[in-house]
Amino acid sequence: MSFVDAAMSRVPQPFRAVVLRHHELIKFAIVGGTTMVVDLAFFYTLSLTVLEQKPVVAKIFSGVVATILSYILNREWSFKHRGGRERHHEALLFFTISGIGVVIAAAPLWIANNVFDIRSSVSFTTLMIVDFVLNYIIGNLLQMVFRFWSFRRWVFPEETPRHEVIDRPAPVEITGDESGLL
Secondary structure, eight states, X not given: OOHHHHHHHHSOHHHHHHHHHTHHXXXXXXXXXXXXHHHHHHHHHHHTTTTTTOHHHHHHHHHHHHHHHHHHHIIIIITTTOOOSOHHHHHHHHHHHHHHHHHHHHHHHHIIIIISOGGGXXXXXXXXXXXXXXXXXXXXXXXXXXXXXXXXXXXXXXXXOTTOOOOOOOOOOOOTTTSSOO
């Protein structure tokens, strides 16, 4: 019995159907939580050291690292049973959409720093809390909704046969004898 099967057997029956129906969303959220931890670790390591005065650069760098990990985990686990695209098209779409997601996630931090100049007016502790809320709550929620919808729609679409044959009756040729007109 696999880990997933063992976990599913522990889910109470009324919830099991919901879990099965939304399994991609649940897996996507688990991947998101994992990559969020990676993103957090990279962001705070960079923003508290070499990129202290450039938090948006630190956020973009940490977002790129987390995105690479996200592609691997989503491709091999969350959307494993989807497909229909060649790998290089899939990767191009994934990283394009994820790049847009990184910008969406960084937007609240950029606004706070460049529009409201928050770094010059708050304490270090407040700054850490504000960075966390802007990056990992508001920014990630915005980009998560965008990415899940986009991934299902464009990157990992439902697999359909490439040369789907539509069953249609063969055209009937009418000859003079069968038309009833002769």
